[in-house]
Amino acid sequence: MSEPTPYRIAVIGGTGPQGKGLGYRFARHGHSVVLGSRAAEKAQPVATEVTERLSGVKGAGEVTGATNADAVAAADVVLLAVPYDGHDELVATLPLAGKTVISCVNPLAFDKRGAHGRVVNGGEGSAAESAQELAPEATVVGAFHNVSAVLLWGDEEFLDEDVLVVGDVVEAKEVAMDLAAAVTGRRGIDAGKLRLARQLEPFTAVLISINRKYKTHAGVRISGL
Ligand SMILES: NC(=O)c1ccc[n+]([C@@H]2O[C@H](COP(=O)([O-])OP(=O)(O)OC[C@H]3O[C@@H](n4cnc5c(N)ncnc54)[C@H](OP(=O)(O)O)[C@@H]3O)[C@@H](O)[C@H]2O)c1
Numbered sequence: 277m278s279e280p281t282p283y284r285i286a287v288i289g290g291t292g293p294q295g296k297g298l299g300y301r302f303a304r305h306g307h308s309v310v311l312g313s314r315a316a317e318k319a320q321p322v323a324t325e326v327t328e329r330l331s332g333v334k335g336a337g338e339v340t341g342a343t344n345a346d347a348v349a350a351a352d353v354v355l356l357a358v359p360y361d362g363h364d365e366l367v368a369t370l371p372l373a374g375k376t377v378i379s380c381v382n383p384l385a386f387d388k389r390g391a392h393g394r395v396v397n398g399g400e401g402s403a404a405e406s407a408q409e410l411a412p413e414a415t416v417v418g419a420f421h422n423v424s425a426v427l428l429w430g431d432e433e434f435l436d437e438d439v440l441v442v443g444d445v446v447e448a449k450e451v452a453m454d455l456a457a458a459v460t461g462r463r464g465i466d467a468g469k470l471r472l473a474r475q476l477e478p479f480t481a482v483l484i485s486i487n488r489k490y491k492t493h494a495g496v497r498i499s500g501l
Pocket of ligand 1: 288289290291292293294295312313314315318319356357358359360361362363366380381382383420421422423424425426480
């Protein structure tokens, strides 16, 4: 498979399983990655762990650790991989102007009936749209919401699923669609405008329900293309 242009990617919340897993996959396919954290000393050992996992992988990109803000400053693409709680406060502090920002943040809640989507902005919003409002000079897209962290850190070369990408700017969606190839072996699917993050984000609750029932790590696969 031909690889896209290497990107310099900052992963905000890169010490968590989703950020670490996506960072690992991106670096495995030649992109350079800075794993961000609220504390640089927490990011460093995670970057070392990912680097060790990549030893011997030909063409792998560099993986380093930094504070979230320093990671953003060094990157052209920023992945938001933090919990929804605290998301708005963090995003508001980051120097995101001019960057392509990819959000995989799922506003979910859990109770004794399982996972379910949280209502954002009275049903007229999503985490990705909130990020866009908080960083109006960045271009925000949504992607990787439905990809399991366990599989990202697993041994399969590519995950047998699709990455759905939503956004209002085609060039920014193209970046996320390129990066999806590092995860699934094929480009991501343009799934429409940014406001459709309102559907993609809570849909992860359905996958979590399937995972519980069938003891698996379910993903999304689109037919008919
Ligand atoms: N886990 C999955 O399978 C999965 C799948 C699809 C999408 N997602 C989405 O990806 C995002 C990250 O998931 P995760 O499971 O990796 O989350 P997580 O482990 O709970 O958090 C990721 C990182 O975010 C930072 N963080 C935690 N609370 C924060 C706060 N209040 N303010 C700022 N930073 C905070 C922490 O890093 P530091 O302490 O180093 O700053 C933490 O290591 C979530 O929005 C989730 O819905 C997850």
